[in-house]
Amino acid sequence: MRVCLASTSPARLMLLRQAGIEPEPFAPDVDEEAVVAAVEAGEHRTLSPQEHVLLLARRKAADVASRLAEDDPAFDGVVIGGDSMFELDGKVLGKPHTAEAATARWHEMRGRTGVLHSGHSVYRLRPGEAAAEAHAVAEASVSFASDVTDDEIRAYVASGEPLHVAGAFTVDSLGGPFIDRVDGDPSTVVGMSLSTLRRLVRELGVEWPGLWNRLS
Numbered sequence: 753m754r755v756c757l758a759s760t761s762p763a764r765l766m767l768l769r770q771a772g773i774e775p776e777p778f779a780p781d782v783d784e785e786a787v788v789a790a791v792e793a794g795e796h797r798t799l800s801p802q803e804h805v806l807l808l809a810r811r812k813a814a815d816v817a818s819r820l821a822e823d824d825p826a827f828d829g830v831v832i833g834g835d836s837m838f839e840l841d842g843k844v845l846g847k848p849h850t851a852e853a854a855t856a857r858w859h860e861m862r863g864r865t866g867v868l869h870s871g872h873s874v875y876r877l878r879p880g881e882a883a884a885e886a887h888a889v890a891e892a893s894v895s896f897a898s899d900v901t902d903d904e905i906r907a908y909v910a911s912g913e914p915l916h917v918a919g920a921f922t923v924d925s926l927g928g929p930f931i932d933r934v935d936g937d938p939s940t941v942v943g944m945s946l947s948t949l950r951r952l953v954r955e956l957g958v959e960w961p962g963l964w965n966r967l968s
Contacts, residue, residue: 764943774965802891833875890936
């Protein structure tokens with residue numbers, strides 16, 4: 753069975769590969785800021801982090817699923833979309849993008865605990881049949897070491913890793929040693945909850961081992 757990843761995230765790609773799946777990456781054409789702004793304006797409120805990540809995950813997966821159904825009508829498999837945000841004391845912390853923002857973020861997070869919200873959307877596509885979708889949000893709390901030094905923060909920021917990831921940290925790479933504890937599915941913090949994806953594909957009539965295509 754084919755698996756399409758509606759994301760260009762290297763972390764999500766690596767995560768699926770480690771789980772025995774070689775997906776076909778497909779970049780979604782979604783203006784994330786515009787999508788969120790339009791929904792919030794229409795509903796006259798600010799979306800919660802859970803609503804935010806689920807909205808974007810579903811829009812990304814829907815965009816790719818729609819284009820696949822049109823461009824590759826023989827596609828028989830699943831399309832996986834995801835989105836993540838980190839929340840600390842009720843404030844959403846996205847990708848910092850600059851060294852200054854990443855440094856300030858780490859000074860704020862040091863010795864504290866936040867929540868990583870991860871939205872998931874899975875589409876089941878079959879030739880000649882209507883697409884079916886299942887979705888869910890997974891969460892994991894992340895506790896940062898209180899003894900991370902300013903020198904360590906400077907070195908980590910200088911590596912460039914935290915600039916372009918949600919929350920300005922990773923748990924599976926250079927940022928891992930600065931994290932004391934993760935409560936929840938650890939893969940949620942990497943980019944997608946594998947246990948959540950397993951449940952979603954099962955809702956769509958697919959058993960997880962049926963997605964394995966790189967075990968040998």
